Amino acid sequence: xxxxxxxxxxxxxxxxxxxxxxxxxxxxxxxxxxxxxxxxxxxxxxxxxxxxxxxxxxxxxxxxxxxxxxxxxxxxxxxxxxxxxxxxxxxxxxxxxxxxxxxxxxxxxxxxxxxxxxxxxxxxxxxxxxxxxxxxxxxxxxxxxxxxxxxxxxxxxxxxxxxxxxxxxxxxxxxxxxxxxxxxxxxxxxxxxxxxxxxxxxxxxxxxxxxxxxxxxxxxxxxxxxxxxxxxxxxxxxxxxxxxxxxxxxxxxxxxxxxxxxxxxxxxxxxxxxxxxxxxxxxxxxxxxxxxxxxxxxxxxxxxxxxxxxxxxxxxxxxxxxxxxxxxxxxxxxxxxxxxxxxxxxxxxxxxxxxxxxxxxxxxxxxxxxxxxxxxxxxxxxxxxxxxxxxxxxxxxxxxxxxxxxxxxxxxxxxxxxxxxxxxxxxxxxxxxxxxxxxxxxxxxxxxxxxxxxxxxxxxxxxxxxxxxxxxxxxxxxxxxxxxxxxxxxxxxxxxxxxxxxxxxxxxxxxxxxxxxxxxxxxxxxxxxxxxxxxxxxxxxxxxxxxxxxxxxxxxxxxxxxxxxxxxxxxxxxxxxxxxxxxxxxxxxxxxxxxxxxxxxxxxxxxxxxxxxxxxxxxxxxxxxxxxxxxxxxxxxxxxxxxxxxxxxxxxxxxxxxxxxxxxxxxxxxxxxxxxxxxxxxxxxxxxxxxxxxxxxxxxxxxxxxxxxxxxxxxxxxxxxxxxxxxxxxxxxxx
Amino acid sequence: xxxxxxxxxxxxxxxxxxxxxxxxxxxxxxxxxxxxxxxxxxxxxxxxxxxxxxxxxxxxxxxxxxxxxxxxxxxxxxxxxxxxxxxxxxxxxxxxxxxxxxxxxxxxxxxxxxxxxxxxxxxxxxxxxxxxxxxxxxxxxxxxxxxxxxxxxxxxxxxxxxxxxxx
Numbered sequence: 039x040x041x042x043x044x045x046x047x048x049x050x051x052x053x054x055x056x057x058x059x060x061x062x063x064x065x066x067x068x069x070x071x072x073x074x075x076x077x078x079x080x081x082x083x084x085x086x087x088x089x090x091x092x093x094x095x096x097x098x099x100x101x102x103x104x105x106x107x108x109x110x111x112x113x114x115x116x117x118x119x120x121x122x123x124x125x126x127x128x129x130x131x132x133x134x135x136x137x138x139x140x141x142x143x144x145x146x147x148x149x150x151x152x153x154x155x156x157x158x159x160x161x162x163x164x165x166x167x168x169x170x171x172x173x174x175x176x177x178x179x180x181x182x183x184x185x186x187x188x189x190x191x192x193x194x195x196x197x198x199x200x201x202x203x204x205x206x207x208x209x210x211x212x213x214x215x216x217x218x219x220x221x222x223x224x225x226x227x228x229x230x231x232x233x234x235x236x237x238x239x240x241x242x243x244x245x246x247x248x249x250x251x252x253x254x255x256x257x258x259x260x261x262x263x264x265x266x267x268x269x270x271x272x273x274x275x276x277x278x279x280x281x282x283x284x285x286x287x288x289x290x291x292x293x294x295x296x297x298x299x300x301x302x303x304x305x306x307x308x309x310x311x312x313x314x315x316x317x318x319x320x321x322x323x324x325x326x327x328x329x330x331x332x333x334x335x336x337x338x339x340x341x342x343x344x345x346x347x348x349x350x351x352x353x354x355x356x357x358x359x360x361x362x363x364x365x366x367x368x369x370x371x372x373x374x375x376x377x378x379x380x381x382x383x384x385x386x387x388x389x390x391x392x393x394x395x396x397x398x399x400x401x402x403x404x405x406x407x408x409x410x411x412x413x414x415x416x417x418x419x420x421x422x423x424x425x426x427x428x429x430x431x432x433x434x435x436x437x438x439x440x441x442x443x444x445x446x447x448x449x450x451x452x453x454x455x456x457x458x459x460x461x462x463x464x465x466x467x468x469x470x471x472x473x474x475x476x477x478x479x480x481x482x483x484x485x486x487x488x489x490x491x492x493x494x495x496x497x498x499x500x501x502x503x504x505x506x507x508x509x510x511x512x513x514x515x516x517x518x519x520x521x522x523x524x525x526x527x528x529x530x531x532x533x534x535x536x537x538x539x540x541x542x543x544x545x546x547x548x549x550x551x552x553x554x555x556x557x558x559x560x561x562x563x564x565x566x567x568x569x570x571x572x573x574x575x576x577x578x579x580x581x582x583x584x585x586x587x588x589x590x591x592x593x594x595x596x597x598x599x600x601x602x603x604x605x606x607x608x609x610x611x612x613x614x615x616x617x618x619x620x621x622x623x624x625x626x627x628x629x630x631x632x633x634x635x636x637x638x639x640x641x642x643x644x645x646x647x648x649x650x651x652x653x654x655x656x657x658x659x660x661x662x663x664x665x666x667x668x669x670x671x672x673x674x675x676x677x678x679x680x681x682x683x684x685x686x687x688x689x690x691x692x693x694x695x696x697x698x699x700x701x702x703x704x705x706x707x708x709x710x711x712x713x714x715x716x717x718x719x720x721x722x723x724x725x726x727x728x729x730x731x732x733x734x735x736x737x738x739x740x741x742x743x744x745x746x747x748x749x750x751x752x753x754x755x756x757x758x759x760x761x762x763x764x765x766x767x768x769x770x771x772x773x
Numbered sequence: 774x775x776x777x778x779x780x781x782x783x784x785x786x787x788x789x790x791x792x793x794x795x796x797x798x799x800x801x802x803x804x805x806x807x808x809x810x811x812x813x814x815x816x817x818x819x820x821x822x823x824x825x826x827x828x829x830x831x832x833x834x835x836x837x838x839x840x841x842x843x844x845x846x847x848x849x850x851x852x853x854x855x856x857x858x859x860x861x862x863x864x865x866x867x868x869x870x871x872x873x874x875x876x877x878x879x880x881x882x883x884x885x886x887x888x889x890x891x892x893x894x895x896x897x898x899x900x901x902x903x904x905x906x907x908x909x910x911x912x913x914x915x916x917x918x919x920x921x922x923x924x925x926x927x928x929x930x931x932x933x934x935x936x937x938x939x940x
Contacts, residue, residue: 700831745836745933749830752830
C-alpha cells in the first residue's frame with residue numbers, strides 16, 4: 039500500500055499529538071490523579087501508535103505501543119504516576135521527535151530501536167505489577183514485560199492476557215457448568231490486506247461455537263485494525279479444543295492458530311494443552327491458505343462452501359467469507375507486496391504548509407471575484423470610448439473601488455499567512471521543566487498571549503531567539519535558592535513570557551524576577567576584553583553598557599554551562615530579530631530582575647507608508663511608526679544642549695533635520711514653516727523635518743541587496759508608480 | 774545581446790569537439806574618457822541606457838545609488854570614482870552595464886560609452902602583475918592588444934569589491 043501521499047498529514051498530526059502529549063504529561067506531573075489528563079494522554083498515544091503503524095514505521099509503533107501500555111495501566115489505576123516514570127515518558131517523547139525528524143527529512147524513521155527506553159517502560163509495567171498484583175497474575179504478566187522480541191517467538195501469546203475480576207467470575211461460572219475455556223492466539227498472514235475482516239470472521243466462527251470472553255487487543259481495536267498480525271482471545275465453548283482451532287483455522291489468510299485449555303485450578307492453562315496442531319507448521323498453513331484462496335478464486339462460492347463444510351458450525355460465516363473473498367481477490371493484485379513498501383530513502387523533504395481557516399479562504403475568494411468585477415467595469419468604460427465627464431467620473435469611481443479591493447485583498451492574504459505564536463511557545467513549559475532539573479533551581483513559567491498572530495515566516499524564526507532568552511533567564515537571571523531567600527524572594531523563581539499586539543507591532547516580552555544584570559560586572563568584563571576603553575566606560579550610560587551584551591562573543595556568565603554562557607546567545611538573538619526587521623531591548627534592575635522585549639513588525643513585504651519629499655528626493659516612512667504630523671514655525675524650535683527640540687503639547691521632542699542626516703544638498707532652509715513628522719519608537723518620540731508631504735501609499739518593500747547595507751537609516755527601497763526607486767526610512771534607527 | 778550569446782555558445786561548442794582552438798575570450802569594450810577597457814562578456818547580464826539613479830545616503834562615494842531594473846532594485850556604482858578619476862558626466866552615450874557576479878547579486882556599473890565587442894585570443898592578452906603600487910592597476914588583470922589599440926581588461930571582482938564595507 040503506498041502511503042507516501044499521507045506523509046504530510048502524518049507529520050502534521052504526529053507533531054500535534056506529540057505536542058499534546060508533552061503538555062498533558064506536564065499536567066500529569068502536577069496533578070497525577072486527573073483522569074481527564076490521563077485519558078487525553080492515552081488517546082494521543084493510541085492515535086500515534088495507529089498512525090505510525092499505518093505508515094509502516096515499525097520502530098515508532100513499537101515505542102508508542104509500550105508507552106500506551108504504561109498509560110493504559112495508569113488509566114486502570116494499576117500503576118501510580120511517579121517522577122521517574124514521567125522522566126522516562128519525556129525521554130520517549132524526545133525519541134519519537136527524533137523519529138519524526140528523520141521521517142521529515144528522509145521519509146524513513148531511522149534505525150534507532152531505542153531499546154533502553156522500551157526496557158525502561160517494561161520495567162515500569164513489570165515493577166508495578168510485582169508490587170501490586172497478586173502472584174497469580176504476575177506469572178501471566180511476565181512474558182509481556184520481558185519485551186516484544188520475546189513475544190514474536192512465542193506461539194501462545196494468549197497466555198499473556200490479564201483477566202479482570204469480572205472475567206474471572208464469568209470463567210468460573212462457565213467452568214461450573216462444565217464448559218471449557220480455551221485460549222487462542224490467531225496469526226494472520228503478513229500479506230493479508232483486510233486484517234480486521236479476517237479477525238471478524240474468526241470472531242464470528244468462535245461465537246458460533248461458544249462465547250468470547252476477552253480479547254487482546256480489545257474488540258474495538260481489532261475492528262479499527264489497531265493490531266499487527268496476531269491477536270489473542272479467550273473462548274468459552276462446549277466443543278473440543280481441536281474443533282475450536284479448526285474453526286478459526288478455516289478462515290482464509292490465517293497463518294496459524296495456537297491454543298490451549300485454560301486450567302481453572304492453577305489459573306493457567308495446562309502445559310500439555312499448549313500443543314498447536316503439530317502438523318500445522320507456519321509454512322504449510324500459509325501454503326494451504328494460499329491454495330484455498332486460489333481455489334476460491336477459481337471456483338467461486340462453491341469452493342468456499344467446501345472449505346467450511348468440514349465445520350458445519352461455520353455456515354453462517356459463509357456469506358461474509360464470500361464478500362471478503364471478493365475484496366481480497368482484487369486487493370493483492372492492486373497492492374504491491376508488503377515487504378517492498380519501505381519508502382525510498384532519498385524522498386524529497388516534505389513541503390512546509392500552513393493550515394488555513396476556511397473562512398479566510400472564503401473571504402479571499404470573494405475579494406478575487408470583486409477584483410474581476412472591477413476589472414470588467416474598467417474594460418467596459420474604456421470600450422465605450424467616450425471621453426466626456428460622466429465616463430471620467432465613472433472611471434475614477436472604479437479606480438477607487440479597485441483600490442479598496444486590492445487593500446482588502448492584501449489584508450486577507452496577510453491574514454492567511456498569520457499563525458498564532460502558540461505553535462512555538464508550546465514547547466517552552468517542557469523546556470523549563472527540563473532546565474529546572476538540570477540547573478537544580480525551582481522555577482515556574484507563566485505564559486500569556488499565545489494566541490497572538492504573526493506572519494508564518496516570523497513565527498518559524500522566532501523560536502530560537504526566544505529559547506535563548508528563556509534559557510538565559512533560567513540560567514543567569516534566576517538566582518540560586520539561597521540567594522533568593524537572602525533577598526527575600528519566594529524560593530520558586532518566575533519567568534514570564536508575554537506576547538501582545540501594539541499597533542503595527544507584536545511585542546514579546548521575556549521577564550524574570552531574578553538577579554538582573556550586574557551593570558558594573560558587565561562594564562568590567564567589557565574593559566577586560568578590550569571591547570571598550572575605561573575612558574569610554576566612564577561616559578556610557580547603564581543602558582549603553584547593557585547593550586554591550588548584544589555584541590558577538592560577549593558572555594558574562596561566570597561559568598560556562600551547557601545551558602548557556604558560550605557567548606553565542608545574545609548576538610544571535612539580536613541578529614535573528616533584526617533579520618526579521620524587529621528589534622530587541624532589555625530593561626534591568628540589579629537584584630530585581632530583567633525584561634527582554636522583542637518588537638516585531640506585524641507584516642512584511644507590503645506596508646502602508648507616508649511619502650515625503652526632502653530636497654529633490656522622495657522617501658517613504660512606514661505609517662506604523664508615525665504618531666502625528668505637525669506644522670510648526672521657526673519660533674517653536676527651542677534648544678536643549680545645543681540640539682533642536684520642540685515642545686509639543688507638553689512633550690519635549692527632539693527635531694531631526696532629514697536633509698542633514700541624509701546629506702541631502704539644499705540651497706537654503708525656509709524655517710518659517712516646517713512640516714514635522716512625529717515618529718515613535720517605544721516610549722520615545724522624534725520629529726523628522728521634511729519639505730513636503732506627498733501622501734499615503736501602499737508600498738512593496740524591496741531589499742537594497744547585500745551590496746548596500748551600510749546605511750542604517752534606510753530599511754529598504756520601493757518602486758513608485760512612475761518606475762522610480764524611493765528609499766524607505768527606518769524611523770527606528772533615527773533615535 | 775542575443776547574437777553575442779549565440780556566438781559565445783558557438784565558440785564554446787567548438788571546444789567540446791576535441792579540437793582545441795586558441796582560447797578566445799569575448800570582451801565588451803567600453804570607454805572611460807579616452808581609455809578603452811574590456812569587460813569579460815560572461816559577467817555581463819545586460820546593458821541599459823542611463824536612467825534616473827536614486828541616491829542612497831551614507832554609503833561609499835562611488836556607489837551612485839539604486840535603479841529600478843524591471844522591478845528589481847539594483848545598486849549602481851561608478852568605476853570612475855572607484856579608480857579616482859573624475860566624476861561621470863552624463864551624456865547620450867552613457868550606459869549602465871549590469872554585471873552578474875557570483876558573490877554578489879546584480880550590480881550596475883556606469884560607463885561613458887559602449888564601443889564594440891571584440892574577440893581576444895590568449896596570445897593577444899598580456900597579464901599584468903601587481904608589482905606596481907599604483908592603485909589603479911589593481912583593477913586590471915591584463916592588457917589586450919587589438920587592432921593596433923590597447924584594451925585594459927577589468928578585474929571585475931576587485932572593481933566591485935567594497936573595501937570599506939569589508940573593513
